[in-house]
Amino acid sequence: MLSRGYDGEIRSLRPTAPRPLAPPLPRPPAPPPLAPCIKIHKLSFVYHHNDRQALQDVSLSIRPGEKIALVGPNGAGKSTLLLHLNGILRGKGAVRVMGQEVADTNLARIRALVGLVFQDPDDQLFSPTVFDDVAFGPLYGGLPEDEVRQRVAWALAQVGLEGYAKRVSHHLSLGEKKRAAIATVLSMQPEILALDEPTAGLDPRTRRRLIELLQKLPQTMLAATHDLRLVAEVFPRTIILNGGRVAADGPTGELLANAQLLQAHGLE
Helix, strand or coil, X not given: CHHHCCCCCCCCCCCCCCCCCCCCCCCXXXXXXXCCCEEEEEEEEEECCCCEEEEXXXXXXXXXXXXXXXXXXXXXXXXXXXXXXXXXXXXXXXXXXXXXECCHXXXXXXXXXXXXXXXXXXXXXXXXXXXHHHHHHHHHCCCCHHHHHHHHHHHHHHCCCCCCCCCXXXXXXHHHHHHHHHHHHHCCCCCEEEEECCCCCCCHHHXXXXXXXXXXCCCEEEEECXXXXXXXXXXXEEEEEECCEEEEEEEHHHHHCCHHHHHHCCCC
């Protein structure tokens, strides 16, 4: 130690008793759950032309960002339920979207929030060109031309149809038409997508492209479908409808693993 310029008394350090640990800091409170973006309460609907009860006391709560499959046999009420989300059909009970009740006074706002994609894309494509079809909603909504063009370009890019703007809509293949129909909805930048049988009639390659598109879209999504492989890949939550009622509602993996449940409701 002298060589280091120290000539005082050398003391050794002795271990001391460990100090008691401080109590753990309290955990921050969990964030409040997101309010439902769709709330359906005791919804019933009858098709009066044949007196068929299509929906009976359906109640659902859907939170932002959820992707949900509606499955069930033909006539279960899947498409009928989707048509209530933006007021095309109106039954008894309550349907609220983003806190707003679906009513005559706010249908324009509701339809801007909920984009509905029909099973047959020809029901959605009625303009001369793809550009005109995708631009229709924003133009009808009164947006300036520059923003409309930006939205069209963005929506077509989202569905992989860049370069299709000048194409004639009815000359497209079925898969291209389905993607163009989705683009007509995306150009309105909705919070919620409602899709009716999105993969029906598609060949395997086109179906795969559509599945990849649905996986990447960030919107809250409900899809009525018979395609259980699509359900397993895209939708973490599944609702089984049968006879217009909710027969089951839960995690997709659990429901699809229940062979007895699937068989009871005509699913395979």
